[in-house]
Amino acid sequence: MKSNWNLHFLNDKLRRGKVAVVALLVGLSLGFAGSQVVHSMNESSKEATKVPVHSDKDVAHERRFDFAFPPYMWGGGLLRDSIFRDFDDLGYFPASFENDWKIGSFVSTPRIDTSESAAELRITADVPGIDEKDLEVSVSDNLVTIKGEKKRDSSVSEKDSKKSERFYGTFARSLNLPCRVDSEKAEASLKNGVLTIVIPKSQLAQKECKKLTIRTQ
């Protein structure tokens, strides 16, 4: 009786194992197929590589940045981060807030340029030596985050290093946007180590861009 029970237990284990193996195989093949699709897409656009953009709509907590950084203050990495760091030392910000900005440690942030047209916002960032698969761009209504990892060249080993000036490791950086954007239409591309993100302004924001004429009395 006891041995029978044992057998039953073994059977059950085997079955579970099989299910796991099948699931693994399906997952792997899907993954490969997915990467193939992505690869072929990349090849069709030889000039610049597309980087997928995650659009997070209705992320309410991001707006908390606004009190410290009005929308006209684009970027401002060092200033912003050091202010936050000082507050952090005082234990000023709640823990949930920390998670938002701490990833953007300003030691390793990519340098950025921002420009603006009537209909679009444009961000360029220097990210030399980073593959598009190691880059993650996410856009919400009023915030852009660039995350990435710069890996060491696989052909070299650290022990042979004689001089090291370049940065390796992970980085992340968030930017407040000056207006509401259409996050789902945002596009990012990578070319020669420069990441370009183009985000169309929302219809409402474009309407708001109305200049007033100032009359003299």
Place this chain on the structure above:
Amino acid sequence: MSTEVMEACKKEQENQKLQVTQNTEAEHTRAGKVFVPRADIYETQEQLLILADMPGVKEEGVDITLEQNILTIYGKVEQPQIEGYTLAYSEYGVGDFRRVFALSNEIDRDGIQATIKNGVLKLVLPKSKRAMPKKIAVSVE
């Protein structure tokens, strides 16, 4: 500010592009800024490897010259011409890259290889046969 913050600020400054300010050699024939690319140097028994960050440089834009024992790398960055945009904020500035390395005679000049990928220039400088370590077998008389 805590020491951690000071450290980070220092690193941030280091992280900034170093612009060539002193013009010790010759005047540039092109207007615009020129930066010194950050570089890593690796040395193995067979070769030296230089990796230089030159974001925005295409393979056609790279110019490598070797004169006597002076290796000069120059990366030309095309200014992006985008109509209708106004610059809102700038941190890195667009400019060319230039850096000069002094090589010893131990480098096999003909074997130097250069590749560029994702804005990183990779220079392989093989050591000459003469400079390679050689083992001498000792025989018994």
